[in-house]
Amino acid sequence: MGWPLAGAVALVLAVAGLVSLPWSASAADPAIQDTARGGGLGQAQFTGGWSRCAGTCAKASDNSYVWTDVTGAAATVRFTGRQIAVYGVRDPAAFIATATIDGGPAADVDEYAPAASAAAERVWTSPVLADGAHTLVLRLTNRKHPASAGGKVFTFDRADIVSNPAGPGPSATRAPAGAAAPAPALGPGPGRASGLPWSDGGYFLHDPAQADAFAAWRGRPVDNILAFTSRATFTALLNPWWADSVPASFSAVRDDFIVAVPLWSDDGSAGTDAEWAELAAEIAAVDADAYVRLGWEMNCCTSLATDPAVWRAQFTRAATLLKTAAPGLRIVFNPNEGTSEPGLVKDASTLFVPGLVDVVAIDAYDWHPSYDRDAAVHFTKQYGWDWWYTFARSKGLPFALGEFGVMNGYDDPAFFTQVYSWLRARPPGTIAFVTLFNEPADYCRCSVYPPGANPAAAARYREIIAAG
Secondary structure, three states: OOOOOOOOOOOEOOOOOOOOOOOOOOOOOOEEEOOOEOOOOOEEEEEOOOEEOOOOHHHOOOOOOEEEOOOOOEEEEEEEEOEEEEEEOOEOOOEEEEEEEOOOOOEEEEOEOOOOOOOOEEEEEOOOOOOEEEEEEEEEEEEEOOOOOOOOOEEEOEEEEEOOOOOOOOOOOOOOOOOOOOOOOOOOOOOOOOOOOOEEEEEOOOOHHHHHHHHHHHOOOOOEEEEEOOOOOHHHHOOHHHHHHOOOOOOOOOOEEEEEEOOOOOOOOOOOHHHHHHHHHHHHHHOOOOEEEEOOOOOOOOOOOOOHHHHHHHHHHHHHHHHHHOOOOEEEEOOEOOOOOOOOOOOHHHHOOOOOOOEEEEEEEOOOOOHHHHHHHHHHOOOOHHHHHHHHHHOOOOEEEEEEEOOOOOOOHHHHHHHHHHHHOOOOOOEEEEEEEOOOOOOOOOOOOOOOOOHHHHHHHHHHHHHO
């Protein structure tokens, strides 16, 4: 497929960085062209489906650039130096990419421009790095600038490497190439859109408009969006329709994408290695350090742990494949609150796999007994909130609420009072995320917005969030 001359779409690949410094490349500094293919230093690798330019190649520095319109497609550039800049073609229909260096934090790269550029341009410059070898990975997401016409394409012409950039280098050593991205700070700070001490968001029926409406109603932005893959077959599971759950206001640097993924599809497929790698790329295209609730509610409702050895083996395999393909992804070990259902492993903590889990979470609803009469039992019982929080901290991991909410139309404002009081009693930085399950369907009737189903609970939730 050739690059269309009229109405072309281009997202220019760029380097992740917290700041941009004055560019000071010299003629002696090397350039890595898109034609320099390979896995070594000074070369680029393209995975996921790329094509060469046709008809507009003269825009590039060497009459050659490459482009892709495949969500999750990646360009990997290995270089030696202290700074890098990437060149490509700007366009009014560009999508957003993420960029990471050495497996570090991902940054959004939004290369929308009101008019297409006449030639390849430098579109981003990295921060100054420690002198040495580095790896840059750029990946196409399924998101775009609000003003973009939406062509879902980005381009790569070349990357210029600087050995001696202006400005001081970093004081800390870089992460090893391929290392997992360090977890972001969990405490309060200017990075959280909501201003709450943890990432606070919810499930909004995979509808970005509802997420925005919910945020406006509660008076604070949401920090996370929860989604669920399909699960009937692995083919269905790999359809990334859920990537459209995030609203235009979502920032992959600031906010959290949380996705629930079964260990097996409903037809019993465990997925091939290539399928798990493809899923990892699809998730990372939305948020390179997304949370993956892998095999969630295994003691109750999904990915059922009937044989603990089989379950652990599949969890280990899936988590390893996901992290190998997308090192920044964070794996969530996520049972349901309370004892296991009959026929399932009695102690869900025995399913925990050290070294592969980043967060321990539970799902908890205003179930029997309700929180307005005997809330203490939910917190103090074996496999209750306190039990799993202590378990998480014993592993050196943060705790989270994968799902929580009122249940079956029991309009209980005390539930939210108890939940947020318990959360605020935990030490700062130990709660990773809190995800409200805002589902109006009859099987759950868990919604607080629109507030008609549970008006008293909705009013109390809104009051708590507004108070901060």
